[in-house]
Amino acid sequence: MATKKSIGIDLGGTNIACALVEDGKLLHKVSIPTRAKEGKEYVFNAIFEAIESILAQTNTSKEEVEGIGIGVPGLVDIDRGVVKLAPNLFWEHVPVKEIIEKKFKLPVAVDNDANAAALGEVLNGAGKGNNDVVCITIGTGIGSGLIINGKIHHGLNGGAGEFGHVTVKEDGPLCNCGNQGCLETLTSATAIANEGMKILKASKTSILAQFVTEGQPLGAKEVFLAAEKGDKECKEVIEQACKSLGMALANVVNLLNPQQIIVGGGVSHAGDALFRPLTKWINHYSLDILNKDLSVDPAQLGNDAGIVGAAGLIN
Amino acid sequence: MATKKSIGIDLGGTNIACALVEDGKLLHKVSIPTRAKEGKEYVFNAIFEAIESILAQTNTSKEEVEGIGIGVPGLVDIDRGVVKLAPNLFWEHVPVKEIIEKKFKLPVAVDNDANAAALGEVLNGAGKGNNDVVCITIGTGIGSGLIINGKIHHGLNGGAGEFGHVTVKEDGPLCNCGNQGCLETLTSATAIANEGMKILKASKTSILAQFVTEGQPLGAKEVFLAAEKGDKECKEVIEQACKSLGMALANVVNLLNPQQIIVGGGVSHAGDALFRPLTKWINHYSLDILNKDLSVDPAQLGNDAGIVGAAGLIN
Structure with a gap:
């Protein structure tokens, strides 16, 4: 089977990353600022220019491209390709599929960015060839994409x-969503950094204090580093x-x-310091018969997962 | 399309229920004791006799039957139709598919009983026509079957x-599985009855005492009845x-x-007394955008769900 090329786009609140993708591999990538505050039209023109620049720079004709896939940080009506709500872009009910198809006369598929990233990891990353995968991202918040039976699981809405x-x-x-005790309030980079701040406030002589850079906000990374150096309170966090x-x-x-x-996202870079205790607790709280063949792995594609997955929406 | 008939079997620890099923409807059903302690061979002979009796009594030839589906209370290797472990039957690695196929020369499919019940409700019960359904059963314990994209979701093992x-x-x-705070220890019929026992012990004049029948064990049902009659402690439970x-x-x-x-199983018969607070808490703890179109309904097929679903495994 001759593999065909697709365009994959990861539309973020800060940057638009766009690449020509073949067989799950990036051939050429461009990244430009989103500037969502300039308005929808500005963002679409930026996307159009990025696509055209990639085609030009790789000497690729539109006929060689199977389609354009795009991952968006929001809630998507998958069938119609409409972004129902994307707070970081200030978008509501934007017919992304229709707008991009009209411009390029190529098939366009739209999905949520966490879903696209999960698909990317399954197509050519840590989950290559796997059918039932839970892909989580731990950063400022915690998101996830589910691959069930080889496909992104979207659910009713x-x-x-x-x-x-x-x-x-x-x-x-308390969580931003209004509830209490959401996972995000306990294990996100933000949550870990907040606990670190409390430790610093209570004692300026703690090991953690050594990792603080003047004028820089304390992050989860510093809490992990201090824990590794033996800071008992950071270890407990x-x-x-x-x-x-x-x-x-x-x-x-x-x-x-x-x-x-x-597991991807900033916190996953902590490596063993995260994965060792995490695997221990997963095994502790799940039934042996269900965790015995489970693997828990770091994401491999980093920021490119969303692009690879977006391109994969087309196949 | 001419619908074909299948045999559906719900193999329980106590009874074997077996029926000829057409288009999700039971045409003729027999129920016989399992007597698992008599051994595997005894149970299979009972199944064979039940099937033959149904075919004879409905004047159905084997050629009119598309296949035989069977739901088993245990862990099943779906592809090979082998029951890996079924504690209530004292079975380990029993090649159910092979044994029944050899006898009847008809296609045989085996699945877990909770999965079969979920499929039954989706084929011809409370979830008819739905694609993404979570079907839970609350009885002595709590089990569930997941229908994702119209199919039973089995997972890796x-x-x-x-x-x-x-x-x-x-x-x-503490739960039987060795962990603490499993849902089963908090909301099963057993858990609710245990809380009722504590109330009775503390006060023999409570409203709950009126519902106790001499010589009968206290069940979740009595706790629900007392709560409806205004027993504050039962309401709280x-x-x-x-x-x-x-x-x-x-x-x-x-x-x-x-x-x-x-929601099926004994506790679901409490009706509104269960569904009203349950729906309130589901909505409280889930995101509005995800619960706004969700419906929470009582199971419709009762004990027949497993038979209908088992027959549906064949299609």
């Missing part, structure tokens, strides 16, 4: 994968965060019995 | 749907049980964004 808002602690910290995430993921394991859990 | 063992309360009651279940189901809603949640 196209909103499946709101893993950051599963309740882990009935009376836990990491352990608790991994326990909460492990419990939430174990619940997913008990429910879906997936092959693999892929 | 065929063990998906262990909803009774999702952790709801980190330091909750029901409210807490619904809150735990609602939270666990809300987590599933946030993850999978299903169309429908179907």
Whole structure:
């Protein structure tokens, strides 16, 4: 089978990353600022220019391209290719598929960015060839994309994968969504950094203080570093965060019995310091018969996962 | 399309229910004791006799039957039709598909009983025509079957749907599985009855005492009845049980964004006394955008769901 090329676009609140993709590999990529505040038309023109520049620079004709896939940070009506709501872009009911198809006369597919990233990891990343995968991203918040039977699972309203808002602690910290104890309030980079701030406030002589750069905000990274250097309080913060995430993921394991859990996003760069306790807690809280063949792995494609997956929406 | 008939079997620890099914409807049903303690051979002979009796009594020839589907209370290797483990039957690695196919020379499909019940409700019960359904059964324990994209979701080891063992309360009651705070320890009929026993012990003049029949064990039903008659402590037990279940189901809603949640099993007969608080807590703990079109409904097929679903495994 001759593989055909597709265009994959990861439309973020800050940047638009766009690439020509063949067989899950990026051939040529451009990245430009989104400038969503300039308005919808500005953003679409930027997308059009990015696509045209890629085609020109790779000497690719439109006929060689199978279609254009785009991942958007919001809720998407998959069948119609309409972005129902994307707060970071200030978009409501934007017919993305129609607008881009009209311009390029090529098939266009639109999906949520976390879903696209999950598909990317399954097409050519940490989950290559796997059919039942839970792909989570831990950054400022926590998102997820579910691959079930080899396909993105969307659910009734196209909103499946709101893993950051599963309740882990009935009376836990207040979440932006209005509920208490959402996973996001316990294990996101923000949550870990907040706990680090408390440690710093309580004692300026803690190991953590050594990792603070003057004028820089404290991040989850510094808490992980201090924990590795033996800071007991930071160790406890990491352990608790991994326990909460492990419990939430174990619940997913008990429910879906997936092959693999892929963890991406900033916090995943902590490596073993994250994956060792996380795997321990997943195994603790899930049934042995369901976790015995499970693998828990770091994402491989980084920021390119969304582009690879977006291009994969076309096949 | 001419619909063909299938045989559906619900193999339980106590009874074997077996019926000729056409278009999701039972044409003729027989129910016989399982007597699993007599051994595997005894059980299979009972199944063979039940099938032959149904064919004879309905004047149906084997050629008119498309196949035989069977739901088993255990872990099943779906592809090979082997029951890997069924504690209630004392079975380990039993090649059910092979044994029944050899006898009747008809296609045989085997699945877990909760999965078969979920499929039954979707084929001809409360979820008729729906594609994304979570079907839970609340009895002595809590089980579930997931219908995703119109099909039973099995997961890697065929063990998906262990909803009774999702952790709801980190330091909750000890569960048979070895963990603490599993949903099953908080909302099953057993859990509700246990709370009722505590109320009775503390006060013999409580309203609940009026519902106790001499020599009969206290059940969840009596706790629901006393709550309806105004027993404050029983009301609190029901409210807490619904809150735990609602939270666990809300987590599933946030993850999978299903169309429908179907609730069956003994506790579901409580009707509004269960469904009203349950729906309130599901909505409380899940995102509005994911619960706004969700329906939460009682199962319709009762004990026949497993037979209808088992027959449906063949299509």
